[in-house]
Amino acid sequence: MADxxxxxxxxxxxxxxxxxxxxxxxxxxxxDGGQLVxxxxxxxxxxxxxxxxxxxxxxxxxxxxDGSIVSGPETFITAIGAGTTYPDYKPAPxxxxxxxxxxxxxxxxxxxxxxxxxxxxxxxxxxxxxxETNTVRAQGEAVGHVTTGEYGSQMLSLGGVRHLTxxxxxxxxxxxxxxxxxxxxxxxxxxxxxxxxxxxEAGKPPVVDGMLEERTRxxxxxxxxxxFAKQWFGKVDEVVxxxxxxxGVLSEHQAGKLLGVxxxxxxxxxxxxxxxxxFRVAEPGTAWGGTNIEDPLSILQTFNPKVAWPRLxxxxxxxxxxxHAYYELDDALRPVEKELPPSLRESVARIKENCEPALCTxxxxxxxxxxxxxxxxxxxxxxxxxxxxxxxxxxxxxxxVYVWPGGGIxxxxxxxxxxxxxxxxxxxxxxxxxxxxxxKLADYAALGGYMDHVRPLDSILHGESRRHLSANxxxxxxxxxxxxxxxxx
Amino acid sequence: xxxxxxxxxLPDGRRLHLHDGPIDLIVEAFGTVAEIKTAYRAAANxxxxxxxxxxxxxxxxxxxxxxxxxxxxxxxxxxxxxxVAPYGKWTFITPMAAVxxxxxxxxxxxxxxxxxxxxxxxxxxxxIALHLALGERFVVGMVERPDRPSLFGTATLDSTxxxxxxxxxxxxxxxxxxxxxxxxxxxxDRAAMADAAATIIANAVDLxxxxxxxxxxxxxxxxxxxxxxxxxxxxxxxxxxxEIATALDAGVAVAESILSAGLIRAxxxxxxxxxxxxxxxxxxxxxxxxxxxxxxxxxLQSL
Numbered sequence: 001m002a003d004x005x006x007x008x009x010x011x012x013x014x015x016x017x018x019x020x021x022x023x024x025x026x027x028x029x030x031x032d033g034g035q036l037v038x039x040x041x042x043x044x045x046x047x048x049x050x051x052x053x054x055x056x057x058x059x060x061x062x063x064x065x066d067g068s069i070v071s072g073p074e075t076f077i078t079a080i081g082a083g084t085t086y087p088d089y090k091p092a093p094x095x096x097x098x099x100x101x102x103x104x105x106x107x108x109x110x111x112x113x114x115x116x117x118x119x120x121x122x123x124x125x126x127x128x129x130x131x132e133t134n135t136v137r138a139q140g141e142a143v144g145h146v147t148t149g150e151y152g153s154q155m156l157s158l159g160g161v162r163h164l165t166x167x168x169x170x171x172x173x174x175x176x177x178x179x180x181x182x183x184x185x186x187x188x189x190x191x192x193x194x195x196x197x198x199x200x201e202a203g204k205p206p207v208v209d210g211m212l213e214e215r216t217r218x219x220x221x222x223x224x225x226x227x228f229a230k231q232w233f234g235k236v237d238e239v240v241x242x243x244x245x246x247x248g249v250l251s252e253h254q255a256g257k258l259l260g261v262x263x264x265x266x267x268x269x270x271x272x273x274x275x276x277x278x279f280r281v282a283e284p285g286t287a288w289g290g291t292n293i294e295d296p297l298s299i300l301q302t303f304n305p306k307v308a309w310p311r312l313x314x315x316x317x318x319x320x321x322x323x324h325a326y327y328e329l330d331d332a333l334r335p336v337e338k339e340l341p342p343s344l345r346e347s348v349a350r351i352k353e354n355c356e357p358a359l360c361t362x363x364x365x366x367x368x369x370x371x372x373x374x375x376x377x378x379x380x381x382x383x384x385x386x387x388x389x390x391x392x393x394x395x396x397x398x399x400x401v402y403v404w405p406g407g408g409i410x411x412x413x414x415x416x417x418x419x420x421x422x423x424x425x426x427x428x429x430x431x432x433x434x435x436x437x438x439x440k441l442a443d444y445a446a447l448g449g450y451m452d453h454v455r456p457l458d459s460i461l462h463g464e465s466r467r468h469l470s471a472n473x474x475x476x477x478x479x480x481x482x483x484x485x486x487x488x489x
Numbered sequence: 490x491x492x493x494x495x496x497x498x499l500p501d502g503r504r505l506h507l508h509d510g511p512i513d514l515i516v517e518a519f520g521t522v523a524e525i526k527t528a529y530r531a532a533a534n535x536x537x538x539x540x541x542x543x544x545x546x547x548x549x550x551x552x553x554x555x556x557x558x559x560x561x562x563x564x565x566x567x568x569x570x571x572x573v574a575p576y577g578k579w580t581f582i583t584p585m586a587a588v589x590x591x592x593x594x595x596x597x598x599x600x601x602x603x604x605x606x607x608x609x610x611x612x613x614x615x616x617i618a619l620h621l622a623l624g625e626r627f628v629v630g631m632v633e634r635p636d637r638p639s640l641f642g643t644a645t646l647d648s649t650x651x652x653x654x655x656x657x658x659x660x661x662x663x664x665x666x667x668x669x670x671x672x673x674x675x676x677x678d679r680a681a682m683a684d685a686a687a688t689i690i691a692n693a694v695d696l697x698x699x700x701x702x703x704x705x706x707x708x709x710x711x712x713x714x715x716x717x718x719x720x721x722x723x724x725x726x727x728x729x730x731x732e733i734a735t736a737l738d739a740g741v742a743v744a745e746s747i748l749s750a751g752l753i754r755a756x757x758x759x760x761x762x763x764x765x766x767x768x769x770x771x772x773x774x775x776x777x778x779x780x781x782x783x784x785x786x787x788x789l790q791s792l
Contacts, residue, residue, distance in 0.1 A: 006712045012493060012510030013544035017712035025511035025711075027663065 007031050011038075115430040117366035118159025119182050120412070122150065123198060123206045124358035125213045126220075126245065126290075129154045130195020137191045141174035142167065146192055152216045156190065156200075158182070164429055176429035182362045183415045183423040183431070202362040203416045217319035218354040221248035221289065222277045224319050227354075229255035231347045232315070238264040239315045242281065242299065242323070244290030252276035265307030265333075266314075269299050289318035296325055303333045315344055321351030361414065364396070364423075366433060368409035382447040383437065384409055392439040397422040411435075494540070496533045505529050509540045512592060512613065518600060519608040519625075531603035532596050532611075539565065539592060550584045551715035553577065565591045572681035575752055576689055583715040586664075590656050590684030593618035597680075611680075614663060616656040616687075618680035621648040629655065644676070644755075652754050654680030658691035659759075665707050665714060665721035669736055670694035670760055673744075676768075677753040686744075686753045694740030694758055701726030728761060737765045744768075 006017040009024045016024035018031040030037055123129065129146065130136075136144040136156050144158030163175040181188045187201040199207035206213045218224055221243030229250060232239050239250040250256040251264045253276025270281035281299040282291040293299060296316040303312075310331045317324040326344065327335035340348065377383050386392040387409055394401050394409065399417035404410040415422075424432035439447075494509035505516040514536070518528040542563045543550070549561050550569060554577035561570055561584075568591040569584035576582045593611040597618040600609055608627065609620040619627060626647035646652050657674045660666040666688075673691040677683035696702065703724035707716035710723075728736070737760055744756045744767040755768030 013541055014510050014547065015544075019710060019712065022710060026513075027511075 005034070007034060007036055009036055011036075113426055113428070113430050113432050114366040115164055115428060116161050117164075117179070117364065117431050117433070118144070118157065119179055119415075120147075120363045120365060121156040121158060121182065121200055122359075122361045122363075123154045123156065123200065123208075123213075124152055124216045124356070124360070125154055125206055125208055126152065126217065127154075127196065127208050127213070129156075129198060129208065130192030134193040134195060137193070138178040138188060139174050141171045143171075143175045143178045143190075146195070158190075159431075172429045176425050176431065179364075179431055180423055180425050183364050183418075183433075184421065185362075185415060200360045200362075202360055204360060205358045206360045213358040215320045215322070215355040216358045217243070217289075218321075218351050219319065220246040221319055222246045222253065224248060224317075224351065225250055225253045225276065226255045228347055228351065229253070229259055229261075231350070232344070233259045233261065235313075235341070235343045235347075236315045236326075237262065237313045238266055239317065240266070240268070240296070240300070241317055241319060242289040242291060242293060242296055243319045244282075244284050245279075246273065247278040247281045247289070247299070249276045249278070263307050264312060264314075265304030267301035267304060269301060288323045289320070296323070297327075297335055300335070303329065305333055308333045315340075315348075317348055317351060319351070320355045321348050321353075324348045361416070363412045364415050364431075364433060365410070365412045366431070368411070368435060377444075377448045379448040386439060386443065386447050387437070391443050392437050395436045395438065397434045398436070494537045496536065505532060507532065507536045507596070509536065512540055514593065514596060515612040516596065516600070517610055518604070518606050520604065520606040524604040524606055528600040528604035528606055528609065531599045535596060535599040539595065542566070543588065543592075550588070551713075553581055553583050565595050568594060568681050572679070572685040575750065576685065580689065580692075581719070582685065582689060585715045586688040587681040587685040589613040589616035590618065590654060590680035590682070593680045594654070613680075616680055616684045617654065619646065619653045619655070621646065621653070623648050646676075650754075651678050652676045653678055654683035656680060656683035656687040658684075658687035660691070660722035660725065664688075665710070665716055667692040667716075667719060667721060668695040668740070669702060669722055669725045670740060670758060672757075672759045673740065674757045674759075675753050676755040682752060686747050686756070689747065690740050690744045690756055690758065693743035694736050694760060696728070696732055696736045699728075699732070701728065730763075733761050733763050736760055737763060741765050741767055 006019045009016045009018055009029045011024070011029050012026065014025055016026075016029075018024045018029065018036070020031045020033060023030040028038060132146050132148065134146050135142045136146060136158060143163055144156055144160070147155045147157040149155055159175055159179045164172050166172075167175075178188055178190075182200065182202060185202040187199055187204070189197060189199050191197045196209045198209075219227060221241035224241040224243070225239065225248035228239075232250060237251070239248075241248040247268065247270065249266060249268060251261045251266065256276065268278050268281060270278040273279050282288075282293045284290060284292065287294050288296055308329060310329055310333065312329040312333075314327040314329070314335055315324065316327070324340065325337055326340040327337050330336050383392065384407075387394055387403055388405075394403055394411055396411065396413040397418040399413050401411040401413045404412070418434075422434055426432060494507065496508075497506050498504065499506050499515070503517060505514075507514040507516060516529070516532055518525045520528070543565060546561045546563055546566050549559055550566055554570065554573045561567055565588075566584065569587040572587035572591065573582045573584050590613065593613040593616055597609060597611045597620055600606065600611075601620050606620060607622045608625045610627070611618045621627065624647075626645055628645050654677045655674065656677070657672050658664070658666060659670045659672040660668065661671060668691045670691040673687050673694065675683045675687040675690065677686060702722060703726075704720035705723050706718045707714040707721045708718055710721070714721075737758055740758045744753070744758065747753050748756070748768050753768065755766070758765040758767070
């Protein structure tokens, strides 16, 4: 046999001899220039192509089956026309009609070069980061601005074509670099004109002027009184919610009044705003409620002896529930710390429970332009229509996206749901992001898809490489329809 | 040593995916949750030894089927030999022509023995074994060309019909073909029978010596192919409509003789957009499939 150039595959007992440029009987192992490589055409991420990641040779056998019937970790499918267009597959005579999962769909993978793109950054903090519309800078260059604040969060809008290509060369480069780092979930230091310096990293708590923000408070001290007044009523005589911004006092607060909470003769330090609401009871700090208070009694003056009474029950708690103390007045009307009664533990725990971890979150936003869409179909507007009609599912590295209504395909994606190293850049400067259009094969043909240009197996063999990744378990599977409960007969 | 076979659910959480070396099965059972679970467990337990069993007799299974051939032992191997035996007298065929269908049959049979299922199928890369309890049915769609799929018809299979096996063969497929058919789809009583017949008929759809057909000795592509030095189709160029008809006629002649021998129930032969039907394709129509009744045969075989 003149088969000197064939190699023997020992991946399975079939022990195929494989010629260069061919695959074995399984279509999974191939002879790539004399090297046995695994090519799993459906389990690929095309990003790797341009990064030159090495082929994964002989990557391990998947997990053993432990006997239980549960979904194993699935892998990411982003290959063009997965399964239906490779020439080495058995003809698919029984490709099935609509709505069955993962069967007769085609996924068109393109790398979008986005000059119209940017990130929206949500920073969970009540701290004032800087005035709205003020410029946000990275490495001294303008990369975006402060935009409308949201509940419990400050918002930044970064990037966009004006910073990428409309300013100086350095501004564009720094902007691109900043966007890329944020999208890649790397920490980026941003400085706001007349404001704070924030260390932003997607999925991590923000660091504002060097201070780590851990929790978003449930609300300001006054709001906390409003939310929990009913739960406290009858179980305690007075509650002080200590807060850097507005400290609340139950008996004086409107919420307490409405419930008929009796006056307690409490006297607060600080500046009274409206009844039961106090500004500046202390200086900002890292202790109770974002203040510098270590001993909460330090913000109280002595109780009014004409109103207060011995054994008056007093709860002091911070807006995050992380700090709390319980007191009863002695005969001299001095607070004496006691153990928190079980009846109040629940409300304190609930405050804590309602405080979510403070995070920086980064949404990439981009618009798929004409040339990108033309790479998918000869008639780009049909792709737009198909997306709007929900016939085509758009994913970004397999992650779900929100497609903005109106013209074009402008979408947002949470970068933390995307695989690592999903983004790149070109020197234009512009960002490169993966975008996949998944649709039924028939629909793809109908919208003028390049049925003849699907990637043949051979082109994968010649010097190109594939990266194998586990899918993010929080993401819907890109090829599964949204819903399809099993009907048991 | 770690288990080689992969056993997992497809992302829909309903269909079981069994993969081992070149074997790739999509399995779906219908019934109560408990019965489905039992069936899948049986399928998985059986599956893990299938490839080793076959490979143990691989060299025998790659030999042409002839009377007096050494006897194979494995249950799947015997099913393969039986499926190709009727053809061995008058043409070249090896038991490997029925391997996919035979494996599908075996997995289906352990499932239906273990559990009470209303319906089930095992799809081995397009070669499909079916189970239909009384009163049940599947609707299958047929695709004209794998690289440009679109349904050209559907067939309804119900429990009163004898068909329990479906197979397709063609030169664009994963296995080599000696012919030029884009797809020959066969309905037969058993999947292994359908598989062997589809191979035979697809080989027969041909235009011997035609200059626009690129043929290469199988061994130059895959040194250990059971087809040896036989010429397998690698490319089909321009064909006139007369030539298409001639090629299909040749296939139809073979299909009809197989049909009259009672080996198959129906066949659909497809070449360059032209279709010939042999036998009766039940409810051959263009109506749209309702997903709840459609058979999820699939080409996403190594998902």
